[in-house]
Amino acid sequence: MKKVIHYxxxxxxxxxxxxxxxxxxEIREGSVGPGMALNEALKDAKVTHTVVCGDNTMGTDTxxxxxxxxxxxxxxxxxxxxxxxxxxAGRYGVACGTICKAVKEEFGVPVLTSMHEENPGVEMFKSExxxxxxxxxxxxxxxxxxDIAAYANKLLAGEDTGPADEEGYFPRxxxxxxxxxxxxxxxxxGVDMLIKKLKGEPFETELPISARDMIPIAPPIKDxxxxxxxxxTSGGIVPVDNPDRIQSASATxxxxxxxxxxxxxxxxxxKTIHAGFDPAAADADPNVILPLDVMQEFVKEGKIxxxxxxxxxxxxxxxxxxxxxxxxxxxxxxxxxxxxxxxxLVST
Amino acid sequence: MPVVxxxxxxxxxxxxxxxxxxxxxxxxxxLGDPATPKEAQHRLxxxxxxxxxDALTDDAKEQTVYKVKI
Amino acid sequence: xxxxxxxxxxxxxxxxxKLSFADGVLTINKEEAIAFILEDEHIxxxxxxxxxxGEKKRIVPVKEAVEARVxxxxxxxxxxxxxxxxxxxxxxxxALKNMSILGVGKHWGSFGDGLVxxxxxxxxxxxxxxxINLCLVIxxxxxxxxxxxxxxxxxxxxxxxxxxxxVGKVVAELEPEDSETYELPPVTKRSxxxxxxxxxxxxxxxxxxxxxxxxxxxxxxWDLNHFVPTFMHPNxxxxxxxxxxxxxxxxSKWSTYDFQNFPTIKSLYRxxxxxxxxxxxxxxNLNVSLEQKQRxxxxxxxxxxxxxxxxxxxxxxxxxxxxxxxxxxxxALEDVGVKTVGISNECTGRDGASQPLVxxxxxxxxxVSTGNVSEMIELEPADEVIGxxxxxxxDGLSGGWPDDDELGPSVREDGSxxxxxxxxxxxxxxxxxxxxxxxxx
Numbered sequence: 001m002k003k004v005i006h007y008x009x010x011x012x013x014x015x016x017x018x019x020x021x022x023x024x025x026e027i028r029e030g031s032v033g034p035g036m037a038l039n040e041a042l043k044d045a046k047v048t049h050t051v052v053c054g055d056n057t058m059g060t061d062t063x064x065x066x067x068x069x070x071x072x073x074x075x076x077x078x079x080x081x082x083x084x085x086x087x088x089a090g091r092y093g094v095a096c097g098t099i100c101k102a103v104k105e106e107f108g109v110p111v112l113t114s115m116h117e118e119n120p121g122v123e124m125f126k127s128e129x130x131x132x133x134x135x136x137x138x139x140x141x142x143x144x145x146x147d148i149a150a151y152a153n154k155l156l157a158g159e160d161t162g163p164a165d166e167e168g169y170f171p172r173x174x175x176x177x178x179x180x181x182x183x184x185x186x187x188x189x190g191v192d193m194l195i196k197k198l199k200g201e202p203f204e205t206e207l208p209i210s211a212r213d214m215i216p217i218a219p220p221i222k223d224x225x226x227x228x229x230x231x232x233t234s235g236g237i238v239p240v241d242n243p244d245r246i247q248s249a250s251a252t253x254x255x256x257x258x259x260x261x262x263x264x265x266x267x268x269x270x271k272t273i274h275a276g277f278d279p280a281a282a283d284a285d286p287n288v289i290l291p292l293d294v295m296q297e298f299v300k301e302g303k304i305x306x307x308x309x310x311x312x313x314x315x316x317x318x319x320x321x322x323x324x325x326x327x328x329x330x331x332x333x334x335x336x337x338x339x340x341x342x343x344x345l346v347s348t
Numbered sequence: 349m350p351v352v353x354x355x356x357x358x359x360x361x362x363x364x365x366x367x368x369x370x371x372x373x374x375x376x377x378x379l380g381d382p383a384t385p386k387e388a389q390h391r392l393x394x395x396x397x398x399x400x401x402d403a404l405t406d407d408a409k410e411q412t413v414y415k416v417k418i
Numbered sequence: 419x420x421x422x423x424x425x426x427x428x429x430x431x432x433x434x435x436k437l438s439f440a441d442g443v444l445t446i447n448k449e450e451a452i453a454f455i456l457e458d459e460h461i462x463x464x465x466x467x468x469x470x471x472g473e474k475k476r477i478v479p480v481k482e483a484v485e486a487r488v489x490x491x492x493x494x495x496x497x498x499x500x501x502x503x504x505x506x507x508x509x510x511x512x513a514l515k516n517m518s519i520l521g522v523g524k525h526w527g528s529f530g531d532g533l534v535x536x537x538x539x540x541x542x543x544x545x546x547x548x549x550i551n552l553c554l555v556i557x558x559x560x561x562x563x564x565x566x567x568x569x570x571x572x573x574x575x576x577x578x579x580x581x582x583x584x585v586g587k588v589v590a591e592l593e594p595e596d597s598e599t600y601e602l603p604p605v606t607k608r609s610x611x612x613x614x615x616x617x618x619x620x621x622x623x624x625x626x627x628x629x630x631x632x633x634x635x636x637x638x639x640w641d642l643n644h645f646v647p648t649f650m651h652p653n654x655x656x657x658x659x660x661x662x663x664x665x666x667x668x669x670s671k672w673s674t675y676d677f678q679n680f681p682t683i684k685s686l687y688r689x690x691x692x693x694x695x696x697x698x699x700x701x702x703n704l705n706v707s708l709e710q711k712q713r714x715x716x717x718x719x720x721x722x723x724x725x726x727x728x729x730x731x732x733x734x735x736x737x738x739x740x741x742x743x744x745x746x747x748x749x750a751l752e753d754v755g756v757k758t759v760g761i762s763n764e765c766t767g768r769d770g771a772s773q774p775l776v777x778x779x780x781x782x783x784x785x786v787s788t789g790n791v792s793e794m795i796e797l798e799p800a801d802e803v804i805g806x807x808x809x810x811x812x813d814g815l816s817g818g819w820p821d822d823d824e825l826g827p828s829v830r831e832d833g834s835x836x837x838x839x840x841x842x843x844x845x846x847x848x849x850x851x852x853x854x855x856x857x858x859x
Contacts, residue, residue, distance in 0.1 A: 163858055163859050164858045165857070171858030171859070173771060174771050174858065175770050175856045176766070176790060176793065176856065177787075177789045177793050177857075178855060179854055180853050183853035185681055185685070185850055185852065186850050186851070186853075186854075186855075187849075187850025188850075190685070190761045190850070191685040191686055191731070191759075193786065194757070194758075197729065197759065198616040198618075198694070198757055205784050207785040207856065209778045209779065209783065212363070212365060214365075215367060217350075217367045217368075217409070218349055218350040219407075220406055221404045221405045224401060224405055227404070229401065276375075277706075278376050279376070280376075280382070281377035281380075282377060285380065285389075287379070288379050288380035288382070288389065288393070289377070289378055289379065291393050293390070293393070294390070294397045295397065297394065303398070317738075318792075321773055335349065341350075342350045342352075342404040343349060344352055345351055345353045345354065346354045346355075346379070347354070347357075347378075348375050348378060356707060357742050359708070359746065363773070364773070371708070374706070374707050375707070375739070
């Protein structure tokens with residue numbers, strides 16, 4: 001028998017509504033409220049404990065409430081953590097997402113919840129966990145609980161789970177290949193899609209592309225002649241012995257190398273380790289990727305205040321977005337600490 | 349902290365959301381064509397880096413690809 | 419232009435006295451066949467191994483696949499490659515179906531080479547897992563590239579093309595079981611009923627990104643790096659006008675077998691005269707600099723517009739920066755009023771969370787996805803390896819690695835493997851075979 005711990009708010013625990021929203025976290029044995037429906041829908045599992053917490057407590061005193069709940073769970077054995085369903089209740093949805101994320105990070109168990117699409121918790125947490133698509137109010141309780149339980153049953157039995165649209169949760173931004181149950185070839189799917197598009201009939205793209213969100217633009221440098229500028233590259237320029245063992249593809253490492261004592265990068269001292277292009281030109285003259293020579297001239301000419309004494313380098317081929325973002329954040333921390341004012345990023 | 353990306357594949361830089369972009373001449377040698385004399389490479393590199401430095405001071409309100417002369 | 423293909427369905431391949439075909443069984447005289455392959459002085463060693471679906475055999479490094487055929491007029495199958503130039507696309511061909519000829523390195527693999535499993539879990543990852551494969555396992559004297567990650571693999575690729583002609587001749591005089599006819603009249607000479615239908619072109623972007631000659635796909639023997647898009651008859655592709663190259667990560671590749679049987683061309687033919695008017699192919703390419711990519715997109719859009727195309731399917735042999743060529747081309751077509759569908763694979767990373775194509779544009783609103791190059795695959799050991807298993811780990815195949823901090827080496831001591839889909843031979847079947855798609859999780 002597998003064990004499930006369930007999280008609900010003060011309202012669904014029957015403690016009270018808005019007036020009891022500052023109810024402090026507590027843990028009870030067995031199932032409470034919606035947990036009973038959950039118990040019925042689970043196959044070889046049952047709800048062993050229920051955590052109850054007021055929505056305002058979770059919303060305003062988040063850190064402390066979360067810590068208290070994690071403390072409750074420390075000595076409990078459980079295979080899966082389920083919160084809600086939260087329907088359209090905003091604070092409850094955010095609370096479910098918050099506690100699920102914390103439990104996943106602390107204990108590494110699968111976490112599941114359910115919300116209505118307009119619940120702000122969906123946008124905040126849908127990439128972190130399966131959030132099942134729920135109804136607006138408690139009248140859809142039975143169905144929403146059944147959806148979560150069906151998925152939990154598969155997870156607990158070690159069975160394969162299907163894509164988000166089949167299982168009924170909000171897509172997490174994770175895309176994997178699957179074989180179609182009806183094996184229609186890509187050729188036929190393509191021709192069929194084109195015919196529909198030409199006729200003006202509805203069609204469904206297999207790769208939806210939505211308009212991009214604008215990334216905020218950093219405020220500009222006011223006086224370049226006083227600014228400290230740093231050079232960063234994804235072109236794989238490193239000292240010839242590649243001291244940080246940066247991978248030449250699918251990189252997870254970056255390095256920083258001192259350059260304030262040189263006028264230019266010399267061939268034979270620096271090279272590129274990037275596997276995605278012919279390295280001949282950059283090996284012969286690394287300045288074609290990392291323009292140290294002209295930057296030093298701009299320092300001498302007073303165009304810029306100074307050049308940051310290190311350049312930063314990694315390899316951008318086959319590198320996952322997640323790794324690239326992490327390396328970017330790590331490099332930024334260094335640049336911020338050294339009070340760099342602006343960055344030139346050379347990509348290849 | 350303002351960042352200017354020097355990139356050859358402008359559509360890629362635009363897609364990933366870089367806000368200030370200065371074009372370079374190729375993937376393997378962004379800032380100096382080895383088939384041209386050293387002085388020409390230097391002139392091109394100095395120009396494009398200067399455009400990038402100036403872009404750091406530009407109060408752009410939207411994604412911008414800066415024009416280069418050489 | 420009319421092309422007739424007579425089909426001979428191969429049920430088995432065996433070695434025997436005489437090269438012959440009877441009752442669905444292809445017999446090969448191994449000694450004679452090897453002697454034929456060794457006529458190329460660059461080939462130092464050759465063995466021929468048969469791999470049938472269901473047999474516990476693993477083939478790696480696979481460099482090329484070709485369908486065995488013969489032209490009844492006696493011309494070569496691949497003009498500019500195995501014989502003199504001629505215009506492709508008309509006449510009669512006899513083809514041996516359900517089988518392919520694979521070019522396999524006896525030792526050395528390269529970036530674009532792939533793996534084929536003939537049984538079990540691994541079988542579904544390639545088309546060739548379900549065909550009877552005549553594997554030419556070859557070593558060569560091309561020592562200049564033996565330790566290079568990028569190889570031209572010229573001797574092995576040419577051996578496969580020549581051998582397809584050698585085997586194909588066996589059915590020259592025989593009566594095929596059935597036949598297919600591919601015919602499209604000139605675009606301005608079509609019936610009123612056909613002209614009333616929406617006009618459609620297929621835009622092909624074969625791999626041509628190596629600036630040094632010898633790696634790219636060849637069109638009538640011409641390197642597609644030195645090329646601007648042109649209008650072609652679909653039959654030219656089906657009739658050996660284009661052969662595969664030796665560069666792109668394997669799962670994204672089109673083998674010569676794919677070109678000879680290109681499913682997207684066949685699907686468009688099937689709808690021709692019913693729901694659409696298939697004008698023909700705009701042959702484009704893939705490039706390494708933005709200006710080259712833009713130039714090709716401009717040519718494609720102009721040709722499509724001038725032909726009066728209402729719709730286009732665009733398909734690319736690649737992923738990564740070629741996605742920029744792919745999206746630019748789709749957008750250029752949409753911008754001149756040609757409605758588009760794209761067919762390609764994606765690269766969402768092992769965790770599935772990366773951006774699926776390197777460039778995205780909302781105008782590319784009708785895309786077919788054929789797979790994820792970076793999907794992780796773990797497979798049990800084979801009873802027999804054709805080629806050399808270590809090539810997957812040692813030689814820089816796009817989906818293999820010598821060692822990894824977390825995953826260990828791609829090739830384990832017991833012969834089991836862990837790899838990325840990248841190294842599955844033509845595994846994403848972008849030519850149109852793929853019954854895979856991409857789903858959100």
